[in-house]
Amino acid sequence: MIELDGLTKHYGEKVAVDHLTCTVRPGIVTGFLGPNGAGKSTTMRMMLDLDNPTEGTVRIDGRHYRQLRDPLTYVGALLDAKATHGGRSAYHHLLCLAQSNGIPRARVAEVLDTVGLTSVARKRTKGFSLGMGQRLGIAAALLGDPQVLLFDEPVNGLDPEGIHWIRHLMKDLASQGRTVFVSSHLMSEMALTADHLIVIGQGRLMADTSMADFIAENSRSYVRLRSPEQERLRDLLGAEGIHAVAVGNGSLEVDGVPAARLGELAARGRLVLHELSPQQASLEEAFMQLTAASVEYHAHADRPAAARPVDGTPVRPEGWGADWRQRRQRKGS
Ligand SMILES: Nc1ncnc2c1ncn2[C@@H]1O[C@H](COP(=O)(O)OP(=O)(O)OP(=O)(O)O)[C@@H](O)[C@H]1O
Numbered sequence: 001m002i003e004l005d006g007l008t009k010h011y012g013e014k015v016a017v018d019h020l021t022c023t024v025r026p027g028i029v030t031g032f033l034g035p036n037g038a039g040k041s042t043t044m045r046m047m048l049d050l051d052n053p054t055e056g057t058v059r060i061d062g063r064h065y066r067q068l069r070d071p072l073t074y075v076g077a078l079l080d081a082k083a084t085h086g087g088r089s090a091y092h093h094l095l096c097l098a099q100s101n102g103i104p105r106a107r108v109a110e111v112l113d114t115v116g117l118t119s120v121a122r123k124r125t126k127g128f129s130l131g132m133g134q135r136l137g138i139a140a141a142l143l144g145d146p147q148v149l150l151f152d153e154p155v156n157g158l159d160p161e162g163i164h165w166i167r168h169l170m171k172d173l174a175s176q177g178r179t180v181f182v183s184s185h186l187m188s189e190m191a192l193t194a195d196h197l198i199v200i201g202q203g204r205l206m207a208d209t210s211m212a213d214f215i216a217e218n219s220r221s222y223v224r225l226r227s228p229e230q231e232r233l234r235d236l237l238g239a240e241g242i243h244a245v246a247v248g249n250g251s252l253e254v255d256g257v258p259a260a261r262l263g264e265l266a267a268r269g270r271l272v273l274h275e276l277s278p279q280q281a282s283l284e285e286a287f288m289q290l291t292a293a294s295v296e297y298h299a300h301a302d303r304p305a306a307a308r309p310v311d312g313t314p315v316r317p318e319g320w321g322a323d324w325r326q327r328r329q330r331k332g333s
Helices: 040-047 090-100 106-114 130-142 160-175 187-193 211-217 230-239 259-268 283-294 320-331
Strands: 002-011 014-024 029-033 055-060 075-078 148-152 179-183 196-201 204-210 222-226 244-247 251-255 275-279
Touching (some): 002 040, 014 196, 029 040, 029 160, 029 187, 040 055, 040 075, 040 148, 040 179, 075 130, 090 106, 090 130, 106 130, 130 160, 160 179, 204 211, 211 283, 222 259, 230 244, 230 251, 259 275
Antiparallel strands (some): 002 014, 196 204
């Protein structure tokens, strides 16, 4: 596992990472989310000892990265797919890494095959497309067959087939009991891949929770009903103490009551329903709701992100991340 304890990084006046304490566990895919400039890459660099923390520590299986002998056999990482020597072939790039980490030569061909680059193994990497570069970076991460894998934006530049492939690769690696930590801005992809989420904003921890709980806690779920007899339906629900709100297009919305109960009540009242659909917000909506106050870079400078409505519900005030932590602590999780 990876343990962060009070991890902090200052660049001059800028606090890039601010007392981050959390644990990335094995056996699951953990997604790492945050708006642009939140400190994700800085955190990952400190995990790999590429940047020194100003304060705090990172431990991988109880040890600092620099204490690991042949570190690629413990931790594999894709941070920057372009970080290769353009004049070297894919094969020689991986061979150099293998030889400096005590990894057998035969492993190079294996990982090239795993990522689908065997046919271009002898080509210089400067001619590689973004997607080929990502695949080579993933091959390098897998080279030492490590138990811990870090991927910073691994699907960048990959085509749909490549995205599908990396999703299944990450799930497979986690199911083998490895620790898989992945950052991405593609929320739909993250929703399909990650089991657990760590969310940061302006360097601070905002959420450390399962995917399902994150969406449930940061978004509104409700049931939408449509009936040709909307008023009667509303009265019928009202008689049961259920508050139904009329919205445009002739629909009613009900919070906090399961769709099955609403359907049964309508049936008992002999009312026709044209729609009875539970509505759950997406990961993207939940993410925007939680991080609205910590977004540093806005497309509309005259309109603060915190005031931007998400799904019609009021946006939480600044500092909500701190409230979240207190609520989780009260719940004892
Ligand atoms: N070497 C550096 N010198 C000065 N400031 C830096 C340096 N590296 C990062 N920063 C600043 O630290 C903050 C966090 O940057 P970081 O790249 O870690 O964010 P990020 O979450 O990875 O962003 P993105 O999603 O845009 O990649 C930013 O404000 C960035 O400008």
